[in-house]
Amino acid sequence: MTQPTPGYAAVPAAPKTNVLAIVSLVIAILQFNLIAIILGAIALNQIKKTGENGRGLAIAGIVIGALSILFWVIIIIVIAVAAASNPNVVTTY
Numbered sequence: 001m002t003q004p005t006p007g008y009a010a011v012p013a014a015p016k017t018n019v020l021a022i023v024s025l026v027i028a029i030l031q032f033n034l035i036a037i038i039l040g041a042i043a044l045n046q047i048k049k050t051g052e053n054g055r056g057l058a059i060a061g062i063v064i065g066a067l068s069i070l071f072w073v074i075i076i077i078v079i080a081v082a083a084a085s086n087p088n089v090v091t092t093y
Helices: 019-027 034-051 055-085
Strands: none
Touching: 019 034, 019 055, 034 055
């Protein structure tokens, strides 16, 4: 039986990627923004405690979710202002 060569050790396993970080990014891409923000925040907390990978994914999920919410708020405001400033709109009571 041969002995292993000194100086060579087994490669340590890389830390796994946090599942909630992955889910947060996917959910943000699918436009479930509030859920993506919540899951991203939970994932960041878990990553801080466990040392897992996926911090960038969690941050991306939060940012995409927040920017998407901001985009829709701006769109709604623009539509509301356009509708209110148009004198040709007929309103019935």
